Amino acid sequence: MFCYQCEQTVGGKGCTRKGVCGKTPEVAALQDLLIHTLKGISIAAVAGRKVKISDSATNHFVCMALFSTLTNVEFDPYRIEDLLQESIVFRDKMIKSVKTAGGTIASDSDSLTLKLKPSIEGMVKQAKPYGLMSDPDIDPDLRSLQHMLLFGLKGVAAYTDHAAEHGQEDEGNYEYIERALASLEDKSLDANAYLGLVLECGKVNLRAMELLSLGNSHAYGDPVPTKVPLGAKKGKAILVSGHDFIDLEAVLAASAGKDIFVYTHGEMLPSHGYPKLKARFPHFYGHYGTAWQNQKKEFDTFPGAILMTSNCIQKPKVTYKKNIFTSGTVGWPGVTHLNKNNLGPLIERALELPGYSEDKKDMEILVGFGHKAVLGVADKIVAGVKDGSIGHFFLVGGCDGTRKTRNYYTEFVEKTPDNSIVLTLACGKFQFFRHQFGEINGIPRLLDVGQCNDAHSAVQIAVALAKAFDTDVNGLPLSFIISWYEQKAVAILYSLLYLDIKDVHLGPTLPAFVTPNILNVLVEKYNLTPNGTPEGDLKKILG
Structure with a gap:
C-alpha cells in the first residue's frame, strides 16, 4: 500500500505497511480500485452531459463513494466491496445511456471496461496498477498536482454529499467533480491544466460549503450565540x-x-x-x-x-x-x-448502560458565531477597529490531530494581543476552547464560527469587513492560521487560494503530496507560509 493523503502520514512521506489512521493494506487497495471505477463513471458522465444526460442517482453515488475514501471514514472491506459492485452498475448504465443518446466516449481508459474479480482477495490484487505511486515514469510535479486535485475532490465530495442530504444541490458542482475525476485519466493535460483544476476545486468547494450552510440553517435556524x-x-x-x-x-x-x-x-x-x-x-x-x-x-x-x-x-x-x-x-x-x-x-x-449517576458540574463555553451573528455586531467591530480597541483579527482553525507540535495553536492563541479577536472553526478549536479570553466592547475575543464547512461563514465575515473598510481581504488586519489533517481541510485551503488570499500560515507540517517545485509556486504566488514559532509568527504578522 501507499497512502499520504493525511497530515500524519508516516515520516512525513507515506504509509506503506498500515495507515496511521488504522487503514489496512487490504482497505487501501480496495479504495484505490474504487477511485479508479469512479473515474470510469465520471468519464462516461462527462460524455453524457454533451448529449444532455445527467443522472441524479449517479451524481449522488460518485460523491458518497469518493467521500468514503477520505481519511478516517470507511474501514470495512465488505462495505467497500458493495460500493465497488455498485460503481460498475452505475458506470455501465451511464455508458449505455450515452450510446443510446447518440453520444461517444473518447477515452481508452480501462476504468470504462474493468470487470471486478469475484472476491475481495481478487480485487485487492486487481487494484495494484491503480495505486497512487503505480506509475513510476510520471513527472513527480505532475503527479503531485494530480494528487492535490484528487485529495481536494474528496473534501468537496464530502461537503456536497452532506448538502445533498438537506436537498441543497448544484448541478455545476456535480459537473465539476466528475470532469475533474475524469481528467485524472487524461494523459494530454499538463501542469498548468491541473493547477487550474486545483484552483477551480477551491471555487466549487466554496459553493459546496455554502449549500451545506444553507441546508443546516433552513433545517435548524441560523446559529445564535x-x-x-x-x-x-x-x-x-x-x-x-x-x-x-x-x-x-x-x-x-x-x-x-x-x-x-x-x-x-x-x-x-x-x-x-x-x-x-x-x-x-x-x-x-x-x-x-x-x-x-x-x-x-x-x-x-x-x-x-x-x-x-x-x-x-x-x-x-x-x-x-x-x-x-x-x-x-x-x-x-x-x-x-x-x-x-x-x-x-x-x-x-x-x-x-448506567449513564450518569449524578449531575456533573463544569464550565460553559460559547458557540454559534456564524456570519449572520457576527455581522449583526458589525457596527461595533468597525468602530472598534477605527478607535483602535480592536487591532487585529486571527482565524485560527482547521483540523486537530495527535502531533505534539499542534500545541503551536494553543500557544499562538494564548499569545495573541488583548486587543485582537480570534475566530475559530473545526476541531482545531479544541486546542484552546476552554480558555477564557475576555471581551472587547462586549464582543467575546474568541468567536466559534462552527464546523470545518463553516469556513464559508468565515469568508463571508472577511468579505463583509473588507467591504466596510473599502479594501480587499488581504487589506484587512486579518491573518489565517490554518491547521490541516484530512482532505476537507485541503479543499478549504484551495478555497482560500482561489480567493487569492495571501500569507496563509499552514501547519503543523506541509502536505507530503506537494513537491518542492509545486510548493515554490504556491509560496511565490500566495506567500503560503509554514508554521514557525508562535512568538516569531506573531511578531512577523503584527510587524
Whole structure:
C-alpha cells in the first residue's frame, strides 16, 4: 500500500505497511480500485452531459463513494466491496445511456471496461496498477498536482454529499467533480491544466460549503450565540460524534421521552448553536470531550451509547466496542452500522448502560458565531477597529490531530494581543476552547464560527469587513492560521487560494503530496507560509 493523503502520514512521506489512521493494506487497495471505477463513471458522465444526460442517482453515488475514501471514514472491506459492485452498475448504465443518446466516449481508459474479480482477495490484487505511486515514469510535479486535485475532490465530495442530504444541490458542482475525476485519466493535460483544476476545486468547494450552510440553517435556524455546558446531567446518555447534523436530529427524535440526555463530541459541538434543535429537544444537553484523536480515551469513560456519524472514527477499544455504532458513510469492521431511520439498537444500548449517576458540574463555553451573528455586531467591530480597541483579527482553525507540535495553536492563541479577536472553526478549536479570553466592547475575543464547512461563514465575515473598510481581504488586519489533517481541510485551503488570499500560515507540517517545485509556486504566488514559532509568527504578522 501507499497512502499520504493525511497530515500524519508516516515520516512525513507515506504509509506503506498500515495507515496511521488504522487503514489496512487490504482497505487501501480496495479504495484505490474504487477511485479508479469512479473515474470510469465520471468519464462516461462527462460524455453524457454533451448529449444532455445527467443522472441524479449517479451524481449522488460518485460523491458518497469518493467521500468514503477520505481519511478516517470507511474501514470495512465488505462495505467497500458493495460500493465497488455498485460503481460498475452505475458506470455501465451511464455508458449505455450515452450510446443510446447518440453520444461517444473518447477515452481508452480501462476504468470504462474493468470487470471486478469475484472476491475481495481478487480485487485487492486487481487494484495494484491503480495505486497512487503505480506509475513510476510520471513527472513527480505532475503527479503531485494530480494528487492535490484528487485529495481536494474528496473534501468537496464530502461537503456536497452532506448538502445533498438537506436537498441543497448544484448541478455545476456535480459537473465539476466528475470532469475533474475524469481528467485524472487524461494523459494530454499538463501542469498548468491541473493547477487550474486545483484552483477551480477551491471555487466549487466554496459553493459546496455554502449549500451545506444553507441546508443546516433552513433545517435548524441560523446559529445564535449559545452557552454549552461541558458537564453532565444525571440520567441515561447518548454521545453523537462526527459531523452529520441530520443524524444528530434523528438521534434526538428517537430518544425523546425516554429519559436519555444527548451529548455532542468533536465537531458536533457547533450544533448547539442552532436554535430549532435546542427548542425542539430539551434533552439535548451539552458537550463531552474534545477532538477526534482523543476518542479512545474519552469514549472509554463515557457511560452511555455512542453514535459515530460521517467520519473521524478510530479503531474502537474492546472495552467500548459494544457501545459504539456507526451511521452514514463511516464504518468499522465488527461495529453495528445503523440507518438514521432505525436507531433502535442505539437507544436500547443507552438504556442498558448506567449513564450518569449524578449531575456533573463544569464550565460553559460559547458557540454559534456564524456570519449572520457576527455581522449583526458589525457596527461595533468597525468602530472598534477605527478607535483602535480592536487591532487585529486571527482565524485560527482547521483540523486537530495527535502531533505534539499542534500545541503551536494553543500557544499562538494564548499569545495573541488583548486587543485582537480570534475566530475559530473545526476541531482545531479544541486546542484552546476552554480558555477564557475576555471581551472587547462586549464582543467575546474568541468567536466559534462552527464546523470545518463553516469556513464559508468565515469568508463571508472577511468579505463583509473588507467591504466596510473599502479594501480587499488581504487589506484587512486579518491573518489565517490554518491547521490541516484530512482532505476537507485541503479543499478549504484551495478555497482560500482561489480567493487569492495571501500569507496563509499552514501547519503543523506541509502536505507530503506537494513537491518542492509545486510548493515554490504556491509560496511565490500566495506567500503560503509554514508554521514557525508562535512568538516569531506573531511578531512577523503584527510587524
